[in-house]
Amino acid sequence: MNYAVKVHDIKKNFKKSGKIIKALKGVSFEIERGEIYGLLGPNGSGKSTLIRLMSTLLYPDCGKIEIFDHDVLKEEKIVKRMINRVSVEASFFMKLSAIENLRYACGIYGFPFGKSKERILRMLEQVGIPKSRFNDPLENFSRGMQQKVAISRAFLTSPILMLLDEPTTGLDPKAKREVQSMVKDVVREHDATILLTTHDMEEAEKLCDRISIIHHGKIVAEGIPVKLKEEYSAKTLEDVFLEVIGVKIEEADENE
Amino acid sequence: MSEGNALKEFYAGLAVMIRNFDLVKRYWKWEVVFFAYTIANTVTMGFVGKSMGGGNRTILYMIIGATMWSYLSVLFEVLAETVAWERWEGTIEYTFMSPMKRITHLVGTCSFAIVYGMLRTFLMFIIVAPLFGINLASMNMLATLVVLIVASISFTGFGMMGAVLPLISPEKGVQVVHIFQAFILMVSGVYYSVSVMPKWMETLSYFSPATYALEAMRETVLNGEGVGAIMDKLVPMALMGVILLPLGLLIFKWGEIFSKRRGFLKRNG
Numbered sequence: 428m429n430y431a432v433k434v435h436d437i438k439k440n441f442k443k444s445g446k447i448i449k450a451l452k453g454v455s456f457e458i459e460r461g462e463i464y465g466l467l468g469p470n471g472s473g474k475s476t477l478i479r480l481m482s483t484l485l486y487p488d489c490g491k492i493e494i495f496d497h498d499v500l501k502e503e504k505i506v507k508r509m510i511n512r513v514s515v516e517a518s519f520f521m522k523l524s525a526i527e528n529l530r531y532a533c534g535i536y537g538f539p540f541g542k543s544k545e546r547i548l549r550m551l552e553q554v555g556i557p558k559s560r561f562n563d564p565l566e567n568f569s570r571g572m573q574q575k576v577a578i579s580r581a582f583l584t585s586p587i588l589m590l591l592d593e594p595t596t597g598l599d600p601k602a603k604r605e606v607q608s609m610v611k612d613v614v615r616e617h618d619a620t621i622l623l624t625t626h627d628m629e630e631a632e633k634l635c636d637r638i639s640i641i642h643h644g645k646i647v648a649e650g651i652p653v654k655l656k657e658e659y660s661a662k663t664l665e666d667v668f669l670e671v672i673g674v675k676i677e678e679a680d681e682n683e
Numbered sequence: 684m685s686e687g688n689a690l691k692e693f694y695a696g697l698a699v700m701i702r703n704f705d706l707v708k709r710y711w712k713w714e715v716v717f718f719a720y721t722i723a724n725t726v727t728m729g730f731v732g733k734s735m736g737g738g739n740r741t742i743l744y745m746i747i748g749a750t751m752w753s754y755l756s757v758l759f760e761v762l763a764e765t766v767a768w769e770r771w772e773g774t775i776e777y778t779f780m781s782p783m784k785r786i787t788h789l790v791g792t793c794s795f796a797i798v799y800g801m802l803r804t805f806l807m808f809i810i811v812a813p814l815f816g817i818n819l820a821s822m823n824m825l826a827t828l829v830v831l832i833v834a835s836i837s838f839t840g841f842g843m844m845g846a847v848l849p850l851i852s853p854e855k856g857v858q859v860v861h862i863f864q865a866f867i868l869m870v871s872g873v874y875y876s877v878s879v880m881p882k883w884m885e886t887l888s889y890f891s892p893a894t895y896a897l898e899a900m901r902e903t904v905l906n907g908e909g910v911g912a913i914m915d916k917l918v919p920m921a922l923m924g925v926i927l928l929p930l931g932l933l934i935f936k937w938g939e940i941f942s943k944r945r946g947f948l949k950r951n952g
Contacts, residue, residue, distance in 0.1 A: 441946050479949070482780045486943045507782040518773040518950065520702070522709035527702070534698020535781040535788075537691025564709065580777075 430493075431588055431620035432458040432481070437490035439476055439644075450476045452644040453490070458637075463614065463621040465635030467628065467668065469676050473644040474624035475515075478592045481622070482512055494588055508536075511586035515593040517573035521566040525551055525576045528565060529583060536584045543583070550579040554609055571602025575609065582613050589614075591623040595630060607634060626676050628664040638664070640671055647671050695783035699791025700798075703761070707799065718803065722810055725749040728874065729815050742815050743905055748873040750811075751900050754804040754831075755838050755893055756864065761796035762789070762842025763860045767849035773950040785939065786932060789846075793839045801831070819904070826903040826910045829917065834896035837920045840927025841867075841892065847938035853947055867891050872898070892927075895920040 439451040451473045458464040468474050479485040481492055483503050492499040494506050519528045526547060533543035551561060554575040565573055574594060581589060591610065595603040607630060614621055625631055631638050632652050639649035648655060648671045652664055659670040668676050684692070707714055725746060732745035769775040778788070812819075845863060849856030870877070870884055871893035877885050888894045899916035902908040910917070942948045 476946075479776070479946075482776065484776055484780055484943065484948045485946055486940075504782050507780060510780070512777075512780065514776070516773055516950065518777055520706060520709075520772050520774060523702075523705050527705045527709075531698050531702040531705075532777065534701070535695045535778065535783045537688075537694050537782070539694050540698075540701075 429460045430457045431460045431462070431495055432456075432464075432622065433491075433493040434477070434481075435491045435493075437477070437480065437492060438488045439473075439480065439485070440488055450644055451480075451487075454641070454644070454646055455490075456639055456646060456649060458620060458622060460620055461618065462636045463623060463634055465631040465638035466622065466624040466641055467626065467631050467638055467664070467676075468624075468641035469626055472641045474641060475592055477641075478512065478514075478590050478622070478624060481588075481590055482510065483507055509586060510588045510590060511581040511584050512590040512592065513574070513577045513581045513594045515596045517565070517570070517577045519565045519573065519576070522564050524562045524564060525556060525568075525579075526561050528576065529580055532580045533583055538584075546583060547579075550583055551576070554579050555605070569602070571598050571605065574598060574602070574606055578606065578609055578613065582617055582619075585617065587619055589619045589621050591621060593625055594623075595625070595627065603630075610634060628668060628676065632664050640668060642672050691782075692784055692787045695781070696787045696791035696794065699783075699788060700795040703792065703795040703799070718807070721749075721753050721803075722807060725753070725807060725811050726814060729811065731874075733815070739815075739818050740905060743817060744901060745874060746808075746811060746815070746817070747900050747904055748897060750804050750808055751834075751897055752868065752871075752873045752893070753807065754800045755834065755896065757800035757803060758793075758796045758835060758838045759842045759845060759864055759867075760860075761799070762792055762839065763845030763864075764849065764857060765789075765792045765846055767857045767860075770849065770853060770949075770951050775948065775950055779939070779948055785936060789843055789932065789935065793842070796839075796842070797835050800835075821905065821907040823903045823907045823909055826908060826913060827900065829910050830896060830899040830903055830913070833917055833920050833924065834892060834899075836924035837892035837896070837927060840924055840929075840931040843931025844927065844934050846931075847934050850935070850938040850942050851947065853951065867893055870894070889919075892920050892923045895923075 434454060434456050437451050437454045441448045441450055454473065454477065466474050466477065476485065480487055481494065481499060483499060483506060486500065495509055497505045499506050529547045530540050533547065534540060556572060556575060565576065578594070594610070595606050598606060611634065623634060635652065637651055638655070639646045648667065650658065655667050656662065656664065659667045661667045661670060665676065728745040728749040729742050732742040735741050766775065769778055845860045848859045870880070870888045871891045872888060877888040877894055880888065895916040899913045902913050
């Protein structure tokens with residue numbers, strides 16, 4: 428089997444105010460090449476910790492993550508060239524324009540601005556940013572527009588693994604639909620593997636080939652959405668979540 | 684490193700430098716505020732010098748202190764706050780997950796700080812000099828430039844070590860950086876000779892590259908001394924640079940590993 432990601436028995440604890448918080452308690456899963464894999468779970472379940480481990484921003488206490496057969500810890504630089512990420516916050520220099528931000532993003536991956544300028548302009552047009560706004564500070568953009576620029580930034584470096592960490596959280600329904608359809612389009616065009624974390628079950632059902640449910644730092648269910656629904660005799664993924672966890676996702680969020 | 688990779692690192696360093704200039708451009712109102720404050724401080728020091736008597740020499744003594752300190756502060760602050768700034772803007776994770784080498788990241792930041800600091804200091808001097816009718820006839824231009832270059836290298840190492848503080852302590856790091864900076868100001872003889880301080884403070888001043896930079900600068904500007912005559916200041920300053928630069932980089936790398944273990948490499952909020 429051709430795997431894009433292999434996560435093996437990952438554990439991670441954090442110390443906060445003298446207390447040990449067990450964020451991940453031995454998580455294992457695999458993602459096939461070209462797959463859109465959804466990681467579903469309430470706030471605080473360990474989704475973002477996993478994404479940050481894969482992004483080389485965090486070291487695990489134990490376990491191993493391989494991305495296209497490269498160890499994230501031992502071959503950090505190779506892995507960094509293969510991945511990019513869209514996070515829940517757009518995370519830009521808000522005073523800078525879309526072009527200035529993207530020029531920086533391309534530059535730190537070693538692309539000269541002269542060569543990347545055309546790609547930046549094309550990408551911004553592709554995601555629907557009006558030309559007249561290209562030089563406006565991003566602080567004047569709506570959240571939806573900022574997130575579209577964030578998706579452009581991630582795909583500009585041609586990653587073969589894209590980590591989407593709740594990319595539609597906090598967006599209005601229209602912006603959410605636009606971002607979701609954009610993810611589908613760019614995935615098709617760029618032939619990338621996607622790991623999508625979300626707590627939006629509808630979104631997961633719409634976009635993902637396979638999903639897993641993570642709760643309290645453990646994977647508690649995994650499979651193809653249709654099969655999971657069959658297995659738990661559920662109409663929706665929300666019902667699957669309710670069956671597996673025992674509470675609705677909103678309630679699980681509140682309990683965190 | 685292959686030629687292709689070296690070129691990638693070059694573009695990455697350039698991107699860091701350009702980004703910082705883009706930020707200066709976009710935050711221009713704040714730049715005006717800081718610049719006005721620095722001018723006011725330098726002019727005040729010039730008048731303090733004038734009120735002490737001694738004419739052009741005393742005024743220049745004070746103005747050299749103010750301008751040189753302003754330059755070294757820019758170098759130190761830009762570097763030391765590079766992590767804090769990105770944490771605050773929210774871009775820290777994107778910068779640190781890019782394949783750019785850490786040395787490239789820091790060299791790009793240093794290059795910006797040196798160019799920006801020199802431009803700012805030059806502009807400041809042009810504005811302040813006519814106010815006091817400063818006479819620079821005795822200045823040795825070449826030696827002054829050498830002092831600036833060696834001081835920049837030396838202070839860059841200091842800045843890199845300072846940059847580790849906001850990396851390992853997201854909440855208190857920046858405050859400690861400012862305490863450290865204030866301490867250097869106090870012991871380095873910015874507005875007075877280090878000989879007036881108590882012995883223990885004077886001893887500490889020999890560990891600050893700013894002490895040598897200021898003394899050397901005063902000798903080249905006020906006395907027109909050449910490079911040969913200020914070797915006793917240039918050599919310790921260069922030695923500090925040779926030690927502090929790799930040490931700063933090493934400490935920063937250690938800080939990055941520590942942050943990745945503890946989960947500190949993330950935005951504020």
